[in-house]
Amino acid sequence: QKEVEQNSGPLSVPEGAIASLNCTYSDRGSQSFFWYRQYSGKSPELIMFIYSNGDKEDGRFTAQLNKASQYVSLLIRDSQPSDSATYLCAVSGGFKTIFGAGTRLFVKA
């Protein structure tokens, strides 16, 4: 079992819709959860992080964490073509950060 799993996609949504990106992890001791966005040919950039169970909202982005189910998700409301990128889930416990394979998102104009 991979330590961090994401659906590779591509996930295609129309402009203005909600994009839902999901991630599961295997280490129950994980403490910190991050979502990174990576545009083609660029380095990953942090867009959200969450430490506690529940929802965390930042603008059009909402991160959801359920530690009991070992599940973290990212919702993007009012999706824009500029949101088209690969979204990487990262999980950290102790000192090491492990990344998922990423989900490619396409937002169609």
Added chain:
Amino acid sequence: EAGVTQFPSHSVIEKGQTVTLRCDPISGHDNLYWYRRVMGKEIKFLLHFVKESKQDESGMPNNRFLAERTGGTYSTLKVQPAELEDSGVYFCASSKQGALNTEAFFGQGTRLTVV
């Protein structure tokens, strides 16, 4: 404040040659990570330094890869001799030390092509 910087941005070398990648973390960041993304695959963890010490090098693929962080500042990743499957983008990231592992900031990556 300068971000994480990596040199070179691109490198094309022949199989069997040696290449050294460099990463300068954000000043004050004790944690330094190396990751690699091979075309079409996920970002894979290579190793993690805390200051000058290797905290975890479980992701290093084989003994052709050598990472150092002398003095706990910049880090180098040497591949010797390079093989075709070593091609990919090598990312360096750094973060502060903390009770909860804080966010990692990435460099722009070094694209390595072995021909």
